[in-house]
Amino acid sequence: QxxxxxxxxxxxxxxxxLRLSCAASGSIVNINSMAWYRQAPGEQxxxxxxxxxxxxxxxxxxxxxxxxxxxxxxxxxxxxxxxxLKPEDTAxxxxxxxxxxxxTITPFQSRYLEVWGQGTLVTVSS
Numbered sequence: 001q002x003x004x005x006x007x008x009x010x011x012x013x014x015x016x017x018l019r020l021s022c023a024a025s026g027s028i029v030n031i032n033s034m035a036w037y038r039q040a041p042g043e044q045x046x047x048x049x050x051x052x053x054x055x056x057x058x059x060x061x062x063x064x065x066x067x068x069x070x071x072x073x074x075x076x077x078x079x080x081x082x083x084x085l086k087p088e089d090t091a092x093x094x095x096x097x098x099x100x101x102x103x104t105i106t107p108f109q110s111r112y113l114e115v116w117g118q119g120t121l122v123t124v125s126s
Contacts, residue, residue, distance in 0.1 A: 002026040002115045004095045009120030016124070017083045022095030022117055024076040027102035029110050034071055034078035034098075038091035038122075045094065049080060052098075063089075085124045092119040 008020040024031060035050035049059045049069035059067060068081040078095065095117035103109040 002028055002097065002099045002101055002113055004097055004115055004117035006093070006095045006117040006120045009093060009122045011123045011125065012085055013126050014085060014087060014124055016085050017081070018085065018122060019082070020080040020093055020095075020120060020122070022078045022097075024078075024097050024099065024115070028076060029100040029102055031073075031076055032098045032100065032112075033096075034069075035096040036069065036078070036080045037094045037096055038089075039094070039119075040088075040091040043091075048093070051078065082122070085122075087124050090122060090124050092121050094119045 003025050004022055006022045008018060012018050033050060033052035036048040037045050038048050039045040047060055048063055049067055051057050051069055051071050057069060066084045071078045097115050099113055099115060100110050101113050103111050
């Protein structure tokens with residue numbers, strides 16, 4: 001299995017900055033993608049930013065130029081630097097990973113999983 005643990009949420013004033021971090025652990029063979037999603041009250045969960053081994057880096061239009069996603073491949077971590085925050089950025093932010101994990105060692109078997117973190121609340125308010 002793979003677990004994701006997020007940190008870094010909190011309360012910030014409009015125009016301020018926050019940095020979210022997420023660490024993956026478990027029986028990981030390879031992480032194919034890591035991403036951040038968010039869900040505001042009464043809204044559907046939406047993709048904020050993603051770094052994929054196959055399709056590169058992409059951002060939601062609403063955050064492009066303000067948010068930066070980065071990965072540390074050696075530590076299986078992903079971060080989201082959020083600048084120029086707006087009240088409409090208020091949401092629970094979720095880390096997401098697409099990972100190949102070990103099922104058995106002998107014989108070696110693996111499987112692909114999509115994993116979610118528990119979420120961290122970001123509130124942008126004066």
